[in-house]
Amino acid sequence: MFSEGLTDFFQLCVSGFAVGCVYAIVALGFVIIYKATDVFNFAQGELMTLGAFICYLFIVQLHVPIILAFLLTFVTTALIGMVTEEIFLRPMVGEPIFSVIMITVGLSVLLKGIIGLSWGYMIKKFPSFISEDPLTISGMIISPLHLTTIIVTAILIVIFAIFFKFSKMGIAMRAVASDQDASLLMGISVRKIFGLSWSVSAIVACIGGILLSSITILHPSSSFVGIKVFPAVVLGGMDSIVGAILGGIIIGIVENIAGGYIDPIVGGGVKEITAFVVLLAILMIKPYGLFGKEEIERV
């Protein structure tokens, strides 16, 4: 079909695309919180890992049937998100940005400790729900897990599009994101929306975590992906949902291609930092990303 070089290239693109989808989902969770509550959540990666571990707890450790286990996981993570907002971030409304950032940094360390304490550092594997025989499409090998990830991401995007477009909650969330005072005057409870944003974001992060640990492994260090999502969010623009998804996918592909082509030349280590180099480049050139709203500061 294609020449060998081209097949390799597409191969890298496809597996990068699947990982990029996970980034996109976690980035989506980021943006939901940032848009509604103006908090940049450094603990998103830990929320993601925590969600995956809770799911692992229900499925493997407590042997709950799969559908019920997923439902229980979502309810638990949603509650965790809501409680976190209520206890740690509600008092910080109106505080300087440094304090808010540091609260989430503290939160990330706290959650990391809790995860390590509860589940330890043994490498765990999610039970696979589908066969792992790779499919071959015109010379390219695609793992069914990657394919599932891509499909779940697509479904999730559609669900969120509908949620934000038509549901009452979604519209209220958008209203709060665009103007908090006006939404208050229109009878929207901004408090509730803040809590809701955190719980929705926690569920999204949890889905990302489950997908990621199905593709790779389940380990406390997976929360590292939360860090890798910063470049995706910044690339897309911090307050754009479309941007977050595109940014995630672009970062996933770029990272994989850089890993595939540059790593053999310099002897490894490029793949992990590509995303951050991209991040620094974007911040220098176009700090508000592809779709972000430019902030105008008045004194």
Add this chain to the structure above:
Amino acid sequence: MRSGDFKISYAEDIRILQTIFIKVCIGIFILSLITYILIAEKYFIYLINLSAIATIGALGLNLLTGFTGQISIGHAGFLAIGAYSSAILTSKCSFPFLLALPVAGAITIIAGLLVGIPSLRLKGLYLAITTFAFGFIVEHVANTWDSLTNGSQGMTVPPVEIFGLAFDSDRSFFFIVFPLTAFAIIFARNLIRSKAGRAWIAIRDQDIAAQTIGINLLRYKLSSFAVSSLYAGIAGALFAHYLMYISPGHFELLVSVQYLAMIIVGGLGSILGSVFGAVFMIFLPEILKFLPDLLRDSYPVIVERFADINLILYGLIIILFLLKEPKGLYGIWTDIKVYWRNWPYTY
């Protein structure tokens, strides 16, 4: 109220140590510290040395974040650059320590200026992400550049040696690090009273307003990054020569968080607070290590998972101080001072 404390010249008014009482107190403190070092156990000297090194690093971060308002979540990156520069210079290029220390500081300043350049366009959140990425990249480079840094295995570092005299014991190292820390504190204290320090504070409070009253943002933001990274570089170099072994694990992300915790706990924008914070954050885990001894029999988990408990503790401390005592230990200290100054007529 204190009485009999009149100032009749401007020089008296701007003096740092205002009264004889404070001078005597500090004199007694230094003397007792030195006597304690001469008689104390090795382990406590080790902790005091680490606190002194951390104080230098925390001062640097406080100058940048607390006084200039430029958020840095990559302070460990600067520490790492200072530590590795000095380590490589002394072990591979056989530089003497007295030369390697300033050169390591200079290399760190260059790194600081590079990170500082984006700060001219970015602020707040975006700068936090940039410095975060910087810290991550430095750690990663230290991990992968095997030929230079020996990768994740880490490298051994020769001890401090000045004119043939090796300062390789805990006790002797104290007499290297103590004068440097004292100098760092005094220098920082004076720096924030200078033109540069006032410009930094103005930039922190409102950078656009600062620019309109004629403060050169380029110069002062970069100078803040330079001074901060110099402090971090020196702290990193001292750390390397003290432990005589460094690995990328010493400069992971958590270390940046730890330094941020120091300045939050100590008090943002306070020199004395940086000292309090550094000492607090170094001693706290050690105090906790005594707890497992007491609880070992009933809760063996605590000993096994000590690192995780430490993480939880760091997180909780940062969050609790931000929520309940944003002025930090320095705020508590001033409150106590004010209370006793007026005692018993407190109203």
